[in-house]
Amino acid sequence: MSFLFWLGAFAALGLPAVDARAVVAHYMIYKTDPNTDHAQRDVREAIAVGFDGFAMNMGTPGANWSTSTVDQLFSAAEGTEFGLFFSFDTAQHPILADHFAVLEQYRNHPNYMRAGPANFPIVSSYGGYRNGSDWAHFKSTTDIYLIPNLDDTKPGGGDTGPYYTDPAGQLSEYNAIVDGYLSWESTWPQSIHGPENISSVGDQAVMDYAHAAGKSYMMGLSAVQYKNLFGDSWYRVGEVNLPQRMGQILEMKPEFTEFMTWNDGGESHYIGNMWPEAYATDLPEILLYANTEQWPHYAWQPLVTSFINAFKVGKSAKQMEPPAGNQAVGALWYRGMLKTCNEKVPRNIDAAVDSVNYAIVLPKSSKGLKIQVSSGGKVLTTVKANPGLNYAAVSGMRVGPQVLKLLDRRDKVLMSAASTSDVTNSSKCNFNFNVVGLKKRPPPNTDKSTRSIVNE
Numbered sequence: 001m002s003f004l005f006w007l008g009a010f011a012a013l014g015l016p017a018v019d020a021r022a023v024v025a026h027y028m029i030y031k032t033d034p035n036t037d038h039a040q041r042d043v044r045e046a047i048a049v050g051f052d053g054f055a056m057n058m059g060t061p062g063a064n065w066s067t068s069t070v071d072q073l074f075s076a077a078e079g080t081e082f083g084l085f086f087s088f089d090t091a092q093h094p095i096l097a098d099h100f101a102v103l104e105q106y107r108n109h110p111n112y113m114r115a116g117p118a119n120f121p122i123v124s125s126y127g128g129y130r131n132g133s134d135w136a137h138f139k140s141t142t143d144i145y146l147i148p149n150l151d152d153t154k155p156g157g158g159d160t161g162p163y164y165t166d167p168a169g170q171l172s173e174y175n176a177i178v179d180g181y182l183s184w185e186s187t188w189p190q191s192i193h194g195p196e197n198i199s200s201v202g203d204q205a206v207m208d209y210a211h212a213a214g215k216s217y218m219m220g221l222s223a224v225q226y227k228n229l230f231g232d233s234w235y236r237v238g239e240v241n242l243p244q245r246m247g248q249i250l251e252m253k254p255e256f257t258e259f260m261t262w263n264d265g266g267e268s269h270y271i272g273n274m275w276p277e278a279y280a281t282d283l284p285e286i287l288l289y290a291n292t293e294q295w296p297h298y299a300w301q302p303l304v305t306s307f308i309n310a311f312k313v314g315k316s317a318k319q320m321e322p323p324a325g326n327q328a329v330g331a332l333w334y335r336g337m338l339k340t341c342n343e344k345v346p347r348n349i350d351a352a353v354d355s356v357n358y359a360i361v362l363p364k365s366s367k368g369l370k371i372q373v374s375s376g377g378k379v380l381t382t383v384k385a386n387p388g389l390n391y392a393a394v395s396g397m398r399v400g401p402q403v404l405k406l407l408d409r410r411d412k413v414l415m416s417a418a419s420t421s422d423v424t425n426s427s428k429c430n431f432n433f434n435v436v437g438l439k440k441r442p443p444p445n446t447d448k449s450t451r452s453i454v455n456e
């Protein structure tokens, strides 16, 4: 079966609409207080970004609170086209059979996301490799569209494992079982030998293998992975992984993209909300390095919207457009301290660069614009800006304010983003990013961000 077969199959789907190319966000099922509007806000805000649904990471099947969260999400999605499906977290709970009950409970909900020629409920996973017989048994007991993560590459290994280098050897036993393949580790560059850019070589190999076997492919998209929890700490690049990966996905055109993640504070790649009831009691350690007050990541959302719009219609990164007409969108992001920090040093620190990172999407009509980045009062770079996606990791980050400017041909500031929290020479490491959205230039001397602009 060819790639076109899949386009046809997805286009013919019913509710909720999984169209030719669907983009979902990985969503950690944590405690959600039913007396709040938190589930509703997550669904509403994810719809506003352009996501088709959530891949619900289920690590505690059977726990009342997790079923309650699932229930709240389904209620929130009712009446919309937003889809939900389970992604069984086999690292937290390896026994597949235990996930059966919750799937059966929700599989017929009108918002349970479906796919494939038979329009079956989608089931995915985090982990679950080397468990072919369990998957085979699971699939034989219920009608599902199975798109698991069978990538057993060493964490931090990028696309270097045999799953990527020899998919025929690794995956042939699964072809009789699965409907598609989701790859996980290739979402971040190999981060164990110093700085590296994201590679799509392994994804291409697995996708080619999947398509030749009549299977679909789901590709991961993420900004960074930084964890400082349970006595361990690691960093996975990072820097401009988000826009670079967008370009690769737009080129490769897989059937699905999974954004990692909506709400995983522990790994610092959230783009949405981190609710207090999920973190304050059970995971307070996380709030020390990731929370949406000090380190909100919402400013990445307009870039993701622009990516989703392009992905849906098969455009390239150069053809990406701002979501709302001619108003450019973009963000500046940076680590809050230099790499010289020496407390709580994460594994793979050598992969990190002291860089000021940005991405800006400009409309087709833009001409003669420039992008300028300064750090600690020094201009690091001024480059020509092009229509579509522009991005860079500008090395040489210094202590002090970080500023991104969009300039016209006469160097007038059209838009800017300035650090709300400046870079320090702190000895304590935190490799989560500060993310600031590009805005129309604020009037002079009204706030701190203006000070940064004026002081340069």
Ligand SMILES: *[C@@H]1O[C@H](CO)[C@@H](O)[C@H](O)[C@H]1NC(C)=O
Binding pocket: 064
């Ligand atoms: C879970 O919910 C069931 C049914 O609502 C209830 O009987 C049970 O006590 C609850 N368990 C816990 C641990 O809250």
Ligand SMILES: *[C@@H]1O[C@H](CO)[C@@H](O)[C@H](O)[C@H]1NC(C)=O
Binding pocket: 090, 094, 095, 096, 127, 128, 129, 130, 131, 134
């Ligand atoms: C595979 O399945 C067995 C039995 O259900 C389980 O004990 C094991 O942890 C699973 N392994 C993985 C990698 O999921």
Ligand SMILES: *[C@@H]1O[C@H](CO)[C@@H](O)[C@H](O)[C@H]1NC(C)=O
Binding pocket: 195, 196, 197
């Ligand atoms: C990553 O790619 C950029 C160009 O997009 C290049 O300037 C940079 O040197 C690359 N980094 C590494 C570590 O290869």
Ligand SMILES: *[C@@H]1O[C@H](CO)[C@@H](O)[C@H](O)[C@H]1NC(C)=O
Binding pocket: 340, 399, 425
């Ligand atoms: C930051 O601190 C380190 C060690 O404390 C020192 O070696 C380095 O020069 C400092 N850098 C700046 C820019 O202040």
